Amino acid sequence: TVMTQSPLSLPVTPGEPASISCRSSQSLLHTNGYNYLNWYVQKPGQSPHLLIYLGSNRASGVPDRFGGSGSGTDFTLTINRVEAEDVGVYYCMQTLQTPFTFGPGTKVDIK
């Protein structure tokens, strides 16, 4: 399954909203009703960490300004009000079938 993201670079203004799109070459909707699409952020010099799993579930400790939506092949990560600490590279990843695959990443930085 090929994952694509847009944009690949996203300059943001603190306090403003931001969104990233992720598309998969095959539907990620399982017969159990879950979409096997996750979002991660990798901040400079750090390991990636999980933001959103199963399309729309915030991982433990993730601020509620982060939200995931979408189904099937089209997904969106939304940051309601960007903060300076949100800079990093955001990746989507599908776990519906092995091999699990990541999108190319979207680099978010401050304007």
Next chain:
Amino acid sequence: EVQLVQSGAEVKKPGESLKISCRGSGYTFASHWIGWVRQMPGKGLECMGIIFPGGSDIRYSPSFQGQVTMSADKSINTAYLQLSSLKASDTGIYYCARHLSYSGSLDAFDIWGQGTMVTVSS
């Protein structure tokens, strides 16, 4: 605290082999799949494969099949990634990560190790 701790950075010569370790703590290690992810310098994330420490199930990504060997020793809560016949193109950061299972399947990598930097140079 749930965590994965990886072995330290390695510098190797082409043709050599190495084995990276990933030790889990704070949870039942044998009950969660572990994945390995490569990040080449300045590039994105690639899933190399996954292993279930509590059994013998291993699933390699086709791009890495035959190039790496995954194993685990549940008695010491440790997973391993072995790289053989190293090439300069194997240079990168290798992460292990634990699988979350909320849906009953393999949902997401919820806990990541700190990464192991591997440099292959003559």
